[in-house]
Amino acid sequence: MPLLILFIAIPIIEIGLFIQVGGWLGLWPTLAIVILTAIIGTYLLRLQGMAALARLQNNLKTGQSPMDPIVNGAMILVAGVLLLTPGFFTDTVGLILLTPPMRAMLIRWGAARFVNKSTVIFTNSSAARSRQSPDNGTVEGDFVVLDDDETQQPGNSGWTKPD
Template identity: 35%
Template structure:
């Protein structure tokens, strides 16, 4: 799946760049790409710093910053996609960097992670139940030995 994505994605980006360049011209297209790269690196710094500060506050309170870590990954992905030349990657990058869409993506991602974890726990419990040795029937009682 990822191989197909990496094979098709550059061609889609290139086709869109050619189409946009044909409509608005080469120079405005290049300026848009440069502006999106500068915007991406700026948003990456600002959003990344804000996420790091929230993670540090959680650590100071003794809590695990799992949500902030995932948010930081989305910010890094969004900034990287904005820095890459292309309009499709810019749209996806902006979705990862804007706070309200990032929270939506994060909610779905956390729900999917929880669902996967529950599936793995159920599978592990089922596997453990199958591999558990059968316990022999044990009848408890007392006995007395009488020799004749």
């Protein structure tokens, strides 16, 4: 339902802004601004996208978690799509997403929201196996020592000697 509201509200906002800015500046300056923001957005997207890719490769080489560069890269991708979409509202949101402090704030907010609403259940038993000692050929078990002079009859299991 929230996605449907966005698909309806964003075009209405864009149309209203086009009418207001077009009435204030005129048709050609308004179209020039839209084209200029798409060009600038493409340039900024390329710069920041390459930087995010370099950070991702560096994190993978050093064995660090790649989550931060991946999330930043995803936000840069969304910003690029918004900047390439014609409109003033989407351009503003796209430019906001391209600023690293705003991305960091949104990541912290999203992470806190995700952590507070999520439940993690571990079902893999590898954690229990890792606590056990490695297999060194020892078999654990209970035993009873029987004396030879007891009067028990051996069975036919193959482990006992007949008398």
